[in-house]
Structures are given as C-alpha cells and as structure tokens.
Amino acid sequence: MRRAMYEAEVGDDVYREDPTTTRLEEMAAKLTGKERALFVTSGSMGNLIAQYINGGKANEVLCASNAHILQHEVGGGAAIAGVVQIGIPCRKGILSSLDLEGKVKQGMYDMATTTLIEVENTIGGYVYPLENLRGIQEFAQKHKMKVHMDGARVFNAQVATHTPVKTIASYVDTLSFCLSKGLGCPVGSLLCSDEAFYQRALTIRKMIGGGMRQTGILAAAGIYALTHNIDRLKDDHDRAKQIAQAISCNPDLVAQDVETNIIFFSARIAKTTSLVFQLKQMGILASIEGEFVRLVTNLDIDEEDTQRICSLLKDFKVKAD
Secondary structure (H helix, E strand, C coil), X not given: CHHHHHCCCCCCHHHCXXXXXXXXXXXXXXXXXXXXXXXXXXXXXXXXXXXXXXXXCCEEEEEECCCHHHHCCCCHHHHHHXXXXXXXXXXXXXXXXXXXXXXXXXXXXXXXXXEEEEEECCECCECCCHHHHHHHHHHHHHCCCEEEEECCCXXXXXXXXXXXXXXXXXXXXXXXXXXXXXXXXXXXXXXXXXXXXXXXXXXXXXXXXXXXXXXXXXXXXXXXXXXXXXXXXXHHXXXXXXXXXXXXXXXXXXXXXXXXXXXXXXXXXXXXXXXXXXXXXXXXXXXXXXXXXXXXXXXXXXXXXXXXXXHHXXXXXXXXX
16 A cells, blocks of 8 residues: 555646546545545545535534534534534434434424435444435435435445445435545545535535645555455454454453444443553553443454454453442
C-alpha cells in the first residue's frame, strides 16, 4: 500500500484533474452500483454532506438512537447541516419500517419536516437484513424521503453475508464507506450517489474544507485496499469470534454475540472503566461503548496475536471495583 502511494500519479483534484483519485471514485461507483462516487476525508464528512443535501436545514433525519451520526460526530449534523436528528431506540441499532411508523412529520408550519432516514451498516458489528432495508426503502418512497447509509463497514457486511455491496446499496439513495477501518487505509471515505447529488456534493465538500489537491497519494491506498483487502475481512471476523468464545469461557465476563469484527462484553463484578484499565495493564487496548467494553479486530491483529489475546482473556481474573 505504501509503495502504491509513493508511485501514485497525481494532479489537482480541486480541479478534478487527479487521475488516481478519479480512478478510485470510478472503482467505488462500480462496486456500489451508483452513478458517481466522491472521495472525502472521512466517513463523518460523507455523512455530513448527505445530511446537508438530502436532510436539509431545519428538517429531520430519522436514525437509530445509537447511530454514529448521533453519538460520535460531535453534533455536526445539527451544527453544520442544520438538521434535527431523531434517535429511535431499536434492537441492535437496526431499524425496521415499523420503527418508523408515526415518526414522520410533514406539512406542519411549526415542525421540522422529516426528509431523510439514515441507516448504519454494520452497526456495532451487526449486519442490516436486506428485508429491513427493503422495507425502509419502500417506507421512504411512500413518504417522499431519501435514505442514506453510513456504510463505514459495509464491506464487512458483504463478507459476512455473501451479499454484494452493490445489492446492499440498491436500497439506499446515498452510501458512504470508509477506507480507513477494516480496509486498512490511512485516511479517506467514498460518498456514492447519483449524478445530481454528486454535483451538489462537490460544492458542499469544498464549503466545509474538503477540497484537497494531490489526493492521488491517498487514493492510491484506497485502490490497493479495494483490490486486496476486502476478502481478507473474513480473517477479522473469524478472529473476533475466537476472541468472543474465549471471553465466554471466563466466568467473570459476559460476551455479546458476534457477527463480524466487533466484540462487546462486560464484567460481572467491575464497571467498564475499571475493566478497560485492567485490560490495558495486560496489553489489550479496548474502548467503552455505553455499558460494554468494545474490541475490534483488524488487519494488524494476526493469528498469533489472536491466540495470545484468547489465552489472556480466558485466564483473566477481574478485580472488583
């Protein structure tokens, strides 16, 4: 990947003259079945642009209550796009059309109009069932709304279900996916859409500081990742399941079920903050997500690492708070 970045042919992408970035965008559009794709600095920027254009100032976006756009993007949707994000509680963060019933506001002068539904795939490592996406798409069309997918880890969903991203993307109007998570790039996401949205997205990207020059250096990493790093996501999934199984063997710990590469667990006798500290003391870095500790496997965790982690977690004696 670093060699590809070093050897990348570059131009000025602000003028749309960077050949490597253009190639990456064309590759992303083909993979997702969309007309166009736009290289952006991050998934947060891609999600923000979608909310700005298809959400709209003083309008509402419906999303799961634990959605990344609501919990982890510093209120950018409200502060910059001007949308009101309505979080809907749902199991595992996966919405259905039934969850959306009665949540749409349209035609009232004193209320924000609901214009966009946002779904996240995967969310917490869980894959959106196609029947849910189909139902949400039909619901959105009935109410003349758009659907955006935060597909940061959508290729994990593809690998886990053997469903092409192109099929998944067919149920949404816009989709962003990250190059910098499981695909292993240093930076970047793609925002995929139709031509009309793309033309507006170019302007919004520039307005919020996303116009960059010789982006081919970064885009080359993305091309390498999309060529070499998708199928190997299965290794991350397999290793996450091994780790979850090891956690389940420890009577002090309680693991949630694992579908892809994200593991959630808790301790019976310690709070999450204490548990994360204890894990760090023995060389395992973890984060906190609500009431759970979160581990994520990735291409830097090999089989030897996995076996060591499993051994540590099986024998781990949790210290009570």
